[in-house]
Amino acid sequence: MKRSRLLPLLALAALSAALLAACAPSASAPAEPLPDPAAYRPTDAPVSVPGVGEVGRWMITKDLVPATWLGEKLGGRTLREPINVLFVDRAARTPEEATSRLLAAMNAAGYGPKSGHSTGYWGEVGGRLYSMLPTGKGEAFSDGPFWLPNNHGRIFGPVPLASGYAFTGAFSREGIRLLPRPGHPYRSFQVAREDLADKLNSRSMYKRAGYVDMGSRLDTPTETTGDHDGRAVLLVAGGS
Template sequence: MVTPPTAPTAPGRPALRIATLMILLAACAPARQAQPAPGMASFRPAMGDVQRVPKIGDLGVWMLTGSLRPATWLDQPYHSRTLREPVNVVMLDRAARTPEEATARLLAALTAAGYPPRSMHSDGYWGLLGGEIRSQLPRSGQGEAFSDGPAYASNNHGRMFGPWKVPSGYVFTGAFSREDLSLLPAPRHTYNSFQVARENVAARLTARSAYKKTSYLNLNSRLDTSMTTTGDHDGRAVLLVAAP
C-alpha cells in the first residue's frame, strides 16, 4: 500500500512568508534621485511647464527629478506611454510666521490626516515656484514619502515641496498618487491613479487638520498624446488653506 504524500509541515510556511516578504521589500526599495547641480542658471522650464496662479505665483506643474526634469514614474511605461507626474496639491498656510513653523505645521497636519512619512519610496525630488526650486518633504534622505499605508501594499502617497513665501503666507506644492504592487513580470510599484490620491489626502486634511479644501487650480497639465500621458489627472491641483 502506498502511503499518500503528506501536506507540507508548518515550519515551511513561515519560511515561505519570509521569502515572500523579502521579495516585496526588494520591490519597494527606494530609488534615489541625483541631486541637482548648484544654482539654476542653466535651468529653463519648457513652455507650459509653469503656470501663473493668482496670489501664488509662477508654479511649476511637474514634480522634478534630481536632474530637474519632469518625473516619469521611474521611467516605467504606462500602456506603452511615458507617465508624467503632475503637481496636484497646493497648500497655503496663512497663519505660520516663519518657514520653520510652516514646515512643522505641514508635517503635523499630514500626520494627523493619516499620511505620516513612510519608508521604501523613491526620493530626491524637487518643486518649482517663482523661479526657485525647493527639495521634497520628507527630507530625511531615507527613501520616505507621505503615505496612508505601507509600501508593500496599495497606498496613496506623495511628496511636498517648499515652503515658498508669498504675500498671503507660505506655500507648499505636492504630487500625490495611488500605487499598487505588481509581482509580475518582476516586483515593482505600478501606477493606479492621481485623482484618487489627490481627493483622499484633501478630504483627510480637511477633516483632521487646520488645512481646508477651498477650490481647484487649473494648471493645464493634462497630457494625452501618443507618447506621453498623465493618466487620470485632469490638469488641476486642489488648493487647501490654513487660515490664521
C-alpha cells in the same frame, strides 16, 4: 517560531527587498554628477496662481526634468507626474513654523512619512526649485506601507508669500507588481489627490478651498498624465 508563521514573514521580506530595489537607481554604471538646481530652466510655462505666484506644472527629478514614474510606461506612453496639490498656510510666521504645521497636518491625516519610495525631487515656484518633504532617506508621505497599494506623494517648499507660506505637492496611487519585474505600477493621480484632500479637510487645519486649473493634462501619442484632470486641489490653513 513556527514554520507556518515564518514562511509568510520570509516572503514579505523578499517582497520588500525586491520592491526597494525597484525604487532604487541602477548601480550598473558610475553615477553622473547631478546638475545644479540653480541652473534649472523650465521647459513648460508655469501657471499663475493668485496669491502664490508662478507655479510649475510638474514634479522635477534630480536631473532637472519632469518626473516620469521612474521610466515606467502607461499603455506604451511616457507618464508625466503633475503637481496636483497646493497648500497655503496664512498663519505661519516662519518657514520652520510652516513646515512644522504641515508635518503635523500630514500625520493627523494618516499620511506621515514612510520608507520605500524614491526621493530627490523638486517643485518649481517663481522660477526657483524647492526641495522635497519629507527629508528622510527613501521616505515619502503615504497612507500605507510600500509593500501594499498606497497613496503617496512629495511636498515642496515652504514658499514665502506676502502673508504666510505655500507648498506644492505631487500625489498618486501606486499598486504592487511582482512579475515579470517587481515594482510599483501607476494606478491613479485623482484617487490620491482626493483622498489626501478629504483627510486633511476633516482631520487638520488645512481645509478645501477649491481647485486651480494647472493646464497639465496630457493625452498625446507619446505622453499621458493618466486620469489627471489638469487641476490641483487648493488647501488653505489659517483663513480663506
